[in-house]
Amino acid sequence: MSRKKLKDLGFDLPLLPTTTVGSFPKPPELMRARAEFAKGKITEAELRAEEEKATIFWVEKQEEIGVDVLVDGEMYRGDMVAYFAEKMPGFVLGDLVRSYGNRYYHKPIIQSEVKWPGPMTVGWWKFAQSRTRRPMKGMLTGPYTIMDWSFNEHYVDRRAACLAIAEEIRKEVEALIEAGAKIIQVDEPATSVRPEELPLVVEAMEIVTEGLPAYFITHICYGAFQKIYPQMLDIPVDNFDLELSNNELSMLDLMKKNRFSKDISFGAVDVHTHVVEDIDTVKKRIVQGLEVLDPEQVWVDPDCGLKTRTVEESIEKMRVVVTAVKQLRTRYVKSTSQVQ
Amino acid sequence: MKLMATNTGSYPRIGSRPEFQVLRQAIAQRDKGTKTDADVKAAEDAMTRAAIEEQTGSGLDMVTDGQIRWYDPISHVAGKLENITINGLMRYFDTNSYFRQPVVKGPIRWKQPVLRPDYEKAVALSSRPVKPVLTGAITLARHSIVEHPGYESDFGSLVRDYNMAIAQEVKELAAAGAAVIQIDEPVVLKNAGDLPLLNETLKVLSQVKGKARLALYVYFGDPGPVLSALLDSPADIIGLDFTYNTKLIDQVAAVRPKKPLGLGLLDGRNTKLENADQVAKSLERLLKGISAEECYLNPSSGLEYLPRDRALQKLKHLVAIKNRVA
Ligand SMILES: [Zn+2]
Numbered sequence: 306m307s308r309k310k311l312k313d314l315g316f317d318l319p320l321l322p323t324t325t326v327g328s329f330p331k332p333p334e335l336m337r338a339r340a341e342f343a344k345g346k347i348t349e350a351e352l353r354a355e356e357e358k359a360t361i362f363w364v365e366k367q368e369e370i371g372v373d374v375l376v377d378g379e380m381y382r383g384d385m386v387a388y389f390a391e392k393m394p395g396f397v398l399g400d401l402v403r404s405y406g407n408r409y410y411h412k413p414i415i416q417s418e419v420k421w422p423g424p425m426t427v428g429w430w431k432f433a434q435s436r437t438r439r440p441m442k443g444m445l446t447g448p449y450t451i452m453d454w455s456f457n458e459h460y461v462d463r464r465a466a467c468l469a470i471a472e473e474i475r476k477e478v479e480a481l482i483e484a485g486a487k488i489i490q491v492d493e494p495a496t497s498v499r500p501e502e503l504p505l506v507v508e509a510m511e512i513v514t515e516g517l518p519a520y521f522i523t524h525i526c527y528g529a530f531q532k533i534y535p536q537m538l539d540i541p542v543d544n545f546d547l548e549l550s551n552n553e554l555s556m557l558d559l560m561k562k563n564r565f566s567k568d569i570s571f572g573a574v575d576v577h578t579h580v581v582e583d584i585d586t587v588k589k590r591i592v593q594g595l596e597v598l599d600p601e602q603v604w605v606d607p608d609c610g611l612k613t614r615t616v617e618e619s620i621e622k623m624r625v626v627v628t629a630v631k632q633l634r635t636r637y638v639k640s641t642s643q644v645q
Numbered sequence: 646m647k648l649m650a651t652n653t654g655s656y657p658r659i660g661s662r663p664e665f666q667v668l669r670q671a672i673a674q675r676d677k678g679t680k681t682d683a684d685v686k687a688a689e690d691a692m693t694r695a696a697i698e699e700q701t702g703s704g705l706d707m708v709t710d711g712q713i714r715w716y717d718p719i720s721h722v723a724g725k726l727e728n729i730t731i732n733g734l735m736r737y738f739d740t741n742s743y744f745r746q747p748v749v750k751g752p753i754r755w756k757q758p759v760l761r762p763d764y765e766k767a768v769a770l771s772s773r774p775v776k777p778v779l780t781g782a783i784t785l786a787r788h789s790i791v792e793h794p795g796y797e798s799d800f801g802s803l804v805r806d807y808n809m810a811i812a813q814e815v816k817e818l819a820a821a822g823a824a825v826i827q828i829d830e831p832v833v834l835k836n837a838g839d840l841p842l843l844n845e846t847l848k849v850l851s852q853v854k855g856k857a858r859l860a861l862y863v864y865f866g867d868p869g870p871v872l873s874a875l876l877d878s879p880a881d882i883i884g885l886d887f888t889y890n891t892k893l894i895d896q897v898a899a900v901r902p903k904k905p906l907g908l909g910l911l912d913g914r915n916t917k918l919e920n921a922d923q924v925a926k927s928l929e930r931l932l933k934g935i936s937a938e939e940c941y942l943n944p945s946s947g948l949e950y951l952p953r954d955r956a957l958q959k960l961k962h963l964v965a966i967k968n969r970v971a
Contacts, residue, residue, distance in 0.1 A: 399916060400952030401659050405734055405743035406716050407672040409659055412952070414916055454741050456955075458917040498739035577733055 307543040307568050308601055311520055314487045316440060320638050321591070321605050321630045322373040324570060326524050326546055327444050327490065328385075328610030329378035329619055335359045339383075356380045357432065364436045366620060371627045374488060374604070375441050377433035379612070385446045385492065386454040387413060388425075393473065395419035399456060413455040415466055421473040424480045431484055443486035447493035447523065448474050448509040449502075454495060464505055471512035482519055490522040490546065497525060500532040507539045514541050522546050522570060526609050530556050535563035546570035548608035550590055551577060560597045569598060572608035573629070574622045579614070581621040587629040600637040605630050646932055647939040648971040649706035650964045653862060653884065653913060654778045654829065655718075655947030656696040656711030657956050665953060668692045668713070689714050690766065697771045699957050704964035707774045707825065710767035712947065717744035718780045718829070719788045726810050727754035732790060738831060738865040740914070740950060748790045749803065755810035761817040768822070776860070777818045778947075781830040782808035782846050783839050788832075801842060808846040812853050819855035825882065827860040833875075834866030834886075840874045847879045860884055862907060864946040869893050876902050886945040887927075888912045894927045898934040905937040911963050913944030916955040918962045921969070928970050942967045 311318060331339070338355040341347045363378035382388040390396035390413030397416050401409040426445060434441040448471035452463060460466035474491070481489055491513055496506050514521050524546035525537070534556075537545070545565075549556050549572045573590045574582050591605060605626055611619040658668050671688035674680035696711030715721040717737065724731045728751030734743040760777055767775045786804045796803040811828070818826050828850065833839050843861075850859055861875065862884030868875055869890050875883050884907025887893050897906070908931060910924050932940060942963060948956040 400661050400954055402657070402952055403659070403742060403949055406745075407669055407676075409669065453739070456916040456951075458915075495739075495741070498736070498741075 307520060310543060314518070314520055316487070316520075318373055320600055320634050321603055323627050323630050324372060324374040324442070324604055324606045325367070325376055325623060326570075326572075326576075326606055326608070326610045327376050327379055327442075327492065328382070328612035329363050329376075329380075330612050330614055330616050331380055332359050332362065332616055335380060360429070360433055361436055364433055364441075367623070368437055368439065370620070370623050371631070372623060373439065375433070375437055375439050376444060377429050377441065379444065379610075381429055384410060385494075386451050387411060389446055389451060390455060392422050392425045393419055394422060395459070396455065413451075415452075415455050415457045415459045417459050419459075419466075419470050419473055421476040424484075425477055427477075427480050427484045430481060430486055434485070440488055441486070442522070443478070443481040443489040443519075445474060445477055445481075445489065445491045447491045447506075448513065449506045450493050450495040453498070463502070467505055467509050468512065471509040475513045475517075478513055478517060478519070482517060487519050488522065489519045490524060491542070492524040493540075494524060494526045496523075496537065496540075497529040497533050500529070503533050503536055503539075506537075507541065510540050510542060520544070524570075524609075531559060534559045535566075538566050542567070544568035544570055544604065546572070546604075546606065548572040548576075549594065550575045550582075551608050554590060554593055557593060557597050565598055565602070568602045568604065570604040570606045571598070573605050573626055574607045576607050576609045576611055576614060576622070579618060581618060582625055584625055584629050584632070587625050588633060591629060591633055595637065646935070646937070648928075648932065648967055649939060649941050650960075650967040651705055651707040651776065651907070651941045651943045652700055652709045652711075652960070653864070653907070653909065653943045653945070653947050654709055654712055654827070655715070655949035656700065656709070656713070657949055657951065657953040658692050658696070658711065658713045660953035665692070665695065693763075693767060694770050697767060697775075700960060701771060701773050703957060703960035704968075705773060705960060707776050707941070708767075708771055709776055709778055710763055712778065712949070714763060717742075718947075719785060720745040720747060722759050722779065722810070722814065723747040723785050723789065723807075725756065725759045726807075727756055728752055728793070729789075735788070737788075740865070742950065744788065746788060746790055747785070748792055749796060750792050752793065752795060753803075753806040753810060755813040758814065758817040760814050761821050764818055764823060765821055774824055776825045776827055777823050778827040778829060778862075779811060779814055781828045781843075781861075782811050783842055784830050784832040785811075787836065787839075804842050804846060808849055811846070812849055815850050815857070815859075816853040816855070819853070819857040823857050825860050826854065826857045827862055827884070828880070829862045829864075831863055831865045833871065834863050834868060837871050837874075840871060840878075843874075844878055851879050858882060860907060864909060864913075867893065869896055872896060872900065876900065876904060881905070882907055882941070884941070884943065885909055888914075888945045894931060898930050901934045901936060903936050905939050905941065906931075906935060907941040907943050909943055909945035911942075911944050911959060911966075913946035913948055913959070914950045916951060918958060921962070921966050924966050925969050928966065932970070
């Protein structure tokens with residue numbers, strides 16, 4: 306349980322803190338600005354102004370809804386790997402490859418030694434944090450996912466590439482801490498795809514987080530947890546942000562067999578559907594979670610980033626999480642104080 | 646021993662040059678209502694032609710249609726069977742690309758040929774033999790959502806019914822003159838328990854293949870642990886992915902296979918061009934141990950995971966290595 310670590314870092318979060326996974330949809334004005342920038346019709350400064358406006362919108366919106374731990378919404382990112390690959394020497398962006406159906410993206414290629422170019426996310430973190438008194442998460446993509454989602458032409462194998470990237474991502478973590486960030490999320494959505502490589506994920510995350518004074522969260526998604534649980538708990542972070550609603554809480558059965566020993570950001574709304582769940586559904590999911598988890602170890606959030614939803618859907622999904630948690634808090638505060 | 650260069654399945658359907666953007670544009674415009682299904686079909690034909698030209702141009706001995714018309718490896722055939730609808734996206738193995746999940750709502754039934762018309766078009770466009778490629782019944786079944794009570798507790802019957810449909814496709818393709826028909830079953834590398842079913846399904850396909858030969862291809866994993874079962878399966882050609890296990894070359898050479906193999910020695914999912922000397926050496930070692938009359942050198946998987954320029958380079962590299970050894 307990492308409540309003590311949070312206290313030591315100066316946080317006094319309520320029971321069942323609410324947060325989000327990281328991304329929000331870009332408002333239509335920003336989408337237009339990005340398209341115009343791509344065509345050379347507006348300047349970088351003009352695009353940046355739209356990104357700042359959208360970031361402020363989302364920070365204020367999260368405050369208004371009552372989310373406890375905020376994110377900047379990633380208004381400045383296209384893709385979670387390409388954003389870093391574009392900034393880090395060693396990567397080039399390749400030609401298009403297909404993601405699915407008629408969707409294509411530029412997949413990065415590692416062509417030489419990967420290097421940290423100086424802060425990549427610190428400016429945006431500071432900008433977002435300066436707009437709120439609530440804690441703002443630092444948001445990074447983890448080395449394993451960056452490796453897995455890139456072509457590797459330089460390093461001898463996947464492991465060498467992953468560990469080299471980890472050394473550089475650690476420098477970004479240090480820069481975020483230097484700037485004042487104390488809750489840092491290092492996303493590793495690729496973790497579950499090659500279960501045999503879980504030890505590599507662990508080793509790389511050790512390089513990223515070891516000995517650093519921050520509360521670390523990692524987001525893992527796309528299921529297949531049965532193949533990596535409970536071994537995945539070895540990944541050296543304080544909090545695992547997991548999608549639980551999308552697979553009808555089947556993860557809870559695994560946790561019954563093997564106790565979940567870290568904190569968890571409990572995905573309580575499905576991000577893959579337009580439908581906004583009602584409060585009772587969300588409450589029921591959290592209550593089911595609390596049958597196998599201690600309220601002291603649970604944060605609540607949506608399953609995954611909200612960027613594929615509309616602005617309105619995202620707001621409603623967040624609102625239903627916060628409302629459900631508020632209604633449950635009193636109940637569990639009482640029961641835990643009785644236990645103490 | 647005759648060594649032939651071939652493609653393993655898909656080929657990129659986009660590229661940086663404007664003429665390679667036509668399919669993406671046509672689909673986007675069709676979805677907006679400014680183009681028709683016929684426009685999309687024409688763009689698919691154009692991209693299929695381009696895929697075949699690049700394959701024959703690089704010197705392949707046997708080509709595919711590039712699976713340009715496939716939305717993904719699962720829903721393309723499954724979605725055209727009776728009592729199946731198509732659901733949301735799921736990640737396909739460790740590829741970071743996605744497929745649409747079939748939902749099986751009733752008994753699976755084949756309605757009409759899905760791949761034969763595409764195959765016939767490809768043959769008309771190609772100066773080299775064309776190899777049709779299908780995803781096998783077990784891989785389809787493992788990626789489906791089952792809502793039909795008859796299958797819910799009986800995975801075997803789901804596989805067998807999928808396989809009846811695949812058998813119809815194989816029959817049509819054989820009748821259309823395909824000399825080699827490739828069945829992809831990557832999922833058996835993840836579930837060794839499916840191997841008895843694999844034997845059963847391939848046996849059924851063998852009975853309807855006519856003069857064609859069946860090639861079983863497995864990839865996205867290490868075939869080492871199940872190698873002998875794969876080699877003993879009732880397929881005529883066995884395609885293996887060598888990119889997950891550096892010791893597989895020794896293992897395969899040691900068992901001295903009697904069947905023709907599809908040697909996936911070049912990584913179909915990484916842009917890096919393999920060291921030609923090393924690949925040639927491995928290839929020679931393998932070929933010495935194989936007593937079949939022919940073998941195939943191919944990428945470890947379909948090439949749609951690479952950008953177009955890199956897919957073409959990979960094929961040229963592959964042919965150059967084949968020519969050194971052959
Ligand atoms: Zn996610």
